[in-house]
Amino acid sequence: MWDEPFYLRAAGCGGFVKGSDVAPRHCHREPVVVGLVLVGEPGRRRSLWRGFACAAHAGALLAARALLPRDQALLVYRREAWHAQLARAPLERRPRAAPRVGA
Numbered sequence: 001m002w003d004e005p006f007y008l009r010a011a012g013c014g015g016f017v018k019g020s021d022v023a024p025r026h027c028h029r030e031p032v033v034v035g036l037v038l039v040g041e042p043g044r045r046r047s048l049w050r051g052f053a054c055a056a057h058a059g060a061l062l063a064a065r066a067l068l069p070r071d072q073a074l075l076v077y078r079r080e081a082w083h084a085q086l087a088r089a090p091l092e093r094r095p096r097a098a099p100r101v102g103a
């Protein structure tokens with residue numbers, strides 16, 4: 001079972017990488033698989049979310065498979081929404097790391 005944090009609505013790979021910084025940062029590798037992430041505690045209400053991952057973080061996904069054109073379209077949509085959100089956010093509220101655009 002995957003016990004690392006995973007960002008479900010990432011505009012790229014939802015995994016995190018540990019570096020010399022204090023906190024882990026978002027993975028910026030290009031996603032190669034799409035799959036499901038189970039959210040919630042056993043015995044309570046749970047839900048499945050679609051997530052994307054690079055080869056290193058593919059283990060975080062259930063039923064992972066290679067990306068199809070419709071998955072690439074969703075990634076493009078998420079990236080556009082991410083950049084639109086950045087453009088609207090005041091400078092002091094902008095996240096420090098933005099996902100890469102394009103493959």
Ligand SMILES: [Zn+2]
Nearest residue numbers: 013015027054
């Ligand atoms: Zn990754």
